[in-house]
Amino acid sequence: MVRTRYFFSETFTSLKRNFFMGFTAITTVAITLFIVGFFAIIVYDIQGIMSSVKSQVELRVYLKDEISEELKEYIEQEIISWEETESVEYVSKDLALERFKKQMEGSDILKEIEGNPLPASFDITLNNPEKIDQVELRFYDKDGNFIEGVDDVIYERKVVKPLFSITAIIGTIAFLIIIALLLAAIVLIFNTIRLSIYARRKEIEVMKLVGATNWFVRIPFLFEGFFEGFAGSIISIILLYFIGNFLLIKGERAIVDIMRIKELAIVGSGNVMLYVYVGVLVLGGLIGILSSVIALRRYVKV
Amino acid sequence: MNMIEFKNISKIYEDNTVALKNINLVIRKGEFLFLVGPSGSGKSTFIKLLIKEIDESNGNIYIAGRNVCNLKSSRIPQLRRNIGCVFQDYKLLPNKTVFENVALTLEVIGKPAYEIKIRVPQVLKLVGLYSKLNSYPYQLSAGEQQRVSIARAFVNRPPILLADEPTGNLDPGTAEGIMKILSRINLIGTTVLMATHDRNIVNSMRRRVVELEEGEIIRDQKRGVYGD
Ligand SMILES: Nc1ncnc2c1ncn2[C@@H]1O[C@H](COP(=O)(O)OP(=O)(O)OP(=O)(O)O)[C@@H](O)[C@H]1O
Ligand SMILES: [Mg+2]
Numbered sequence: 001m002v003r004t005r006y007f008f009s010e011t012f013t014s015l016k017r018n019f020f021m022g023f024t025a026i027t028t029v030a031i032t033l034f035i036v037g038f039f040a041i042i043v044y045d046i047q048g049i050m051s052s053v054k055s056q057v058e059l060r061v062y063l064k065d066e067i068s069e070e071l072k073e074y075i076e077q078e079i080i081s082w083e084e085t086e087s088v089e090y091v092s093k094d095l096a097l098e099r100f101k102k103q104m105e106g107s108d109i110l111k112e113i114e115g116n117p118l119p120a121s122f123d124i125t126l127n128n129p130e131k132i133d134q135v136e137l138r139f140y141d142k143d144g145n146f147i148e149g150v151d152d153v154i155y156e157r158k159v160v161k162p163l164f165s166i167t168a169i170i171g172t173i174a175f176l177i178i179i180a181l182l183l184a185a186i187v188l189i190f191n192t193i194r195l196s197i198y199a200r201r202k203e204i205e206v207m208k209l210v211g212a213t214n215w216f217v218r219i220p221f222l223f224e225g226f227f228e229g230f231a232g233s234i235i236s237i238i239l240l241y242f243i244g245n246f247l248l249i250k251g252e253r254a255i256v257d258i259m260r261i262k263e264l265a266i267v268g269s270g271n272v273m274l275y276v277y278v279g280v281l282v283l284g285g286l287i288g289i290l291s292s293v294i295a296l297r298r299y300v301k302v
Numbered sequence: 303m304n305m306i307e308f309k310n311i312s313k314i315y316e317d318n319t320v321a322l323k324n325i326n327l328v329i330r331k332g333e334f335l336f337l338v339g340p341s342g343s344g345k346s347t348f349i350k351l352l353i354k355e356i357d358e359s360n361g362n363i364y365i366a367g368r369n370v371c372n373l374k375s376s377r378i379p380q381l382r383r384n385i386g387c388v389f390q391d392y393k394l395l396p397n398k399t400v401f402e403n404v405a406l407t408l409e410v411i412g413k414p415a416y417e418i419k420i421r422v423p424q425v426l427k428l429v430g431l432y433s434k435l436n437s438y439p440y441q442l443s444a445g446e447q448q449r450v451s452i453a454r455a456f457v458n459r460p461p462i463l464l465a466d467e468p469t470g471n472l473d474p475g476t477a478e479g480i481m482k483i484l485s486r487i488n489l490i491g492t493t494v495l496m497a498t499h500d501r502n503i504v505n506s507m508r509r510r511v512v513e514l515e516e517g518e519i520i521r522d523q524k525r526g527v528y529g530d
Pocket of ligand 1: 344
């Protein structure tokens with residue numbers, strides 16, 4: 001039999017009585033979930049940025065001028081046959097000079113160039129940028145010199161390496177902060193429920209003596225815990241909404257402009273924010289229920 | 303039919319106080335029984351065992367033929383719904399009105415709101431407190447609180463009613479009023495067990511009397527009196 005009216009009025013009375021504790025718990029949940037959501041968005045976006053950046057990484061293999069046509073073709077076939085290779089482009093000496101000129105247009109440097117000092121190269125785009133070291137090694141022989149026909153191998157290691165470790169560090173710190181906050185939120189809700197149980201211990205005793213089941217006694221407290229978690233998540237969603245719309249999107253546009261990244265999944269595009277909202281709601285409800293279940297297990301015995 | 307049966311029941315509290323010693327007793331359906339004895343003789347312990355507020359140390363208790371000693375904890379609520387209990391200390395909830403206090407028994411069973419609205423005023427009329435429906439316990443006299451407690455115990459018409467000193471601390475007139483209510487409840491077939499040391503009431507009612515002394519039954523008398 002559904003006793004909704006009874007349970008709601010019990011829950012409401014309890015919330016009123018413990019207003020200050022409840023308020024603290026709700027605020028903590030709100031802050032916690034806000035930070036969780038915020039980091040979720042940031043991590044999502046950094047990943048987006050990373051994959052755009054990563055996919056732009058390429059390996060450039062400079063060839064010696066005197067390389068034979070057969071050797072050049074052999075190397076090209078080799079590169080194509082590797083599974084890490086996404087695509088490979090042959091840039092001849094002429095093409096390289098042409099590109100260089102275009103890039104340096106109007107610069108004095110051009111006047112000083114005589115003939116064509118630029119080497120020909122293979123520009124390799126990898127499908128998995130993390131394999132870049134492995135691929136590079138194939139251009140060395142066992143003595144550590146470049147293989148025949150190859151003059152040098154370069155790639156943008158300086159950009160790639162730090163970016164990888166920065167995400168790892170941010171991720172770890174965020175994770176630790178989130179865990180600590182989640183625990184704090186659980187402890188606080190646990191405490192409000194414990195106080196409610198304490199305030200109503202006589203009522204609980206009487207209810208049980210007139211034949212209330214454990215569940216009948218527990219439900220108002222579960223509602224109370226759930227309400228606190230839920231209210232906290234609603235507040236954090238409102239905060240996330242404003243932060244997302246007014247700060248993140250602008251910040252990301254700036255990053256996109258600076259780094260010249262295309263195809264970036266910006267906040268507000270796609271369903272990113274929606275997923276975060278749903279996640280925050282579910283998490284809030286779970287925190288509330290979990291905390292009250294722990295409190296009830298400890299304080300409401302048969 | 304045997305409503306309540308105690309077989310070799312003993313109760314020893316955690317601090318080794320022996321409250322009941324090897325009690326054997328049968329109470330039949332529809333009976334009215336006084337449990338008398340001096341303070342500390344084990345009357346409240348007897349009643350608490352029946353609603354399983356405490357567990358016996360030894361022996362078996364049968365209620366309506368069923369052994370309740372090894373009852374699963376999930377079955378205890380069901381047992382309590384069939385035994386109304388008027389507590390020695392009333393156990394009314396101070397922040398709830400008379401109506402709400404009495405309604406609790408029905409809320410707990412999951413009775414619908416409309417039924418609660420009919421039944422609670424009905425039982426309050428029976429105990430003569432209809433006019434105090436919206437009062438809080440602190441606004442009532444001791445006798446009135448006692449009657450609210452009776453109303454709460456009886457509102458769902460349990461087959462058994464236990465009353466622990468329901469006339470304690472009341473003047474003779476008020477006590478008589480409460481006895482009338484209990485008699486009326488007994489008259490409609492409810493088995494009533496009342497613990498008391500009110501000599502006058504026991505003597506005027508002439509019902510079965512079981513006397514306890516230091517946890518033992520020293521007398522069991524039909525149409526008895528309080529004592530010598
Ligand atoms: N929770 C308890 N722990 C230890 N001893 C207890 C407990 N409750 C009661 N006792 C002891 O058990 C004995 C019987 O107590 P009980 O309350 O049953 O007496 P009673 O007949 O109801 O007395 P009264 O007429 O004063 O209400 C007493 O000696 C009492 O001190
Ligand atoms: Mg007593």
